[in-house]
Amino acid sequence: MKIDVLTLFPAMFAGPLDESIIQRARTTGLLDLKVHNLRDWTHDRHKTVDDRPFGGGPGMLLKPEPLFEAIENLQRKGTRVILLSPAGRKFSQAIAHELAGQEHLLLVTGHYEGFDERVREGLADDELSIGDYVLTNGALPAMVVIDAVVRLLPGVLGDDDSSRDESFSQGQLEYPQYTRPAEFRGMKVPDILVSGHHAEIEKWRREQAKQRTKERRPDLLK
Numbered sequence: 001m002k003i004d005v006l007t008l009f010p011a012m013f014a015g016p017l018d019e020s021i022i023q024r025a026r027t028t029g030l031l032d033l034k035v036h037n038l039r040d041w042t043h044d045r046h047k048t049v050d051d052r053p054f055g056g057g058p059g060m061l062l063k064p065e066p067l068f069e070a071i072e073n074l075q076r077k078g079t080r081v082i083l084l085s086p087a088g089r090k091f092s093q094a095i096a097h098e099l100a101g102q103e104h105l106l107l108v109t110g111h112y113e114g115f116d117e118r119v120r121e122g123l124a125d126d127e128l129s130i131g132d133y134v135l136t137n138g139a140l141p142a143m144v145v146i147d148a149v150v151r152l153l154p155g156v157l158g159d160d161d162s163s164r165d166e167s168f169s170q171g172q173l174e175y176p177q178y179t180r181p182a183e184f185r186g187m188k189v190p191d192i193l194v195s196g197h198h199a200e201i202e203k204w205r206r207e208q209a210k211q212r213t214k215e216r217r218p219d220l221l222k
């Protein structure tokens with residue numbers, strides 16, 4: 001998969017995208033990831049990317065000119081252009097699976113008071129938000145989307161079954177899990193998990209996942 005990120009703060013991506021699973025995917029060639037500075041597509045000496053909104057109001061808006069030039073330069077046939085902003089549809093595991101099937105994602109991060117509306121109308125294929133709260137800019141949401149999508153790519157986790165059993169992958173939360181020792185500070189691993197009866201273990205896990213979801217996220221069962 002190829003992912004390009006267009007941002008005003010490329011340095012924010014250096015740590016999270018150079019560690020762990022993301023870095024492994026990049027090293028093995030499963031992920032081609034590049035971060036681009038929007039100011040590289042400006043043509044004045046101040047590298048201006050924003051201006052005041054027509055009609056007045058607080059804050060500044062990202063101008064259409066550098067965004068159109070940058071996106072048109074980076075996109076190719078099959079590119080999915082995604083804006084990261086509070087106005088987008090709420091990101092979910094289902095959307096992560098949807099995006100993992102794409103060949104090329106171009107993530108465009110918002111800042112200031114957002115985008116000139118013509119960017120949405122003329123360039124965007126989709127618009128995503130990671131939750132009902134406001135962040136300083138779209139860099140962190142872009143990192144969240146990248147992490148959630150990349151770990152779903154075949155071969156990235158080593159064991160592709162890992163992503164299928166995780167929370168939200170089956171429309172509910174994951175069942176409780178335990179490892180050695182079998183008893184720790186008086187707390188014991190459920191007997192069923194050490195019984196060796198795989199069919200019963202699977203049944204227990206399904207029941208526990210449903211119960212946990214019912215208690216903590218009943219909205220997922222609707």
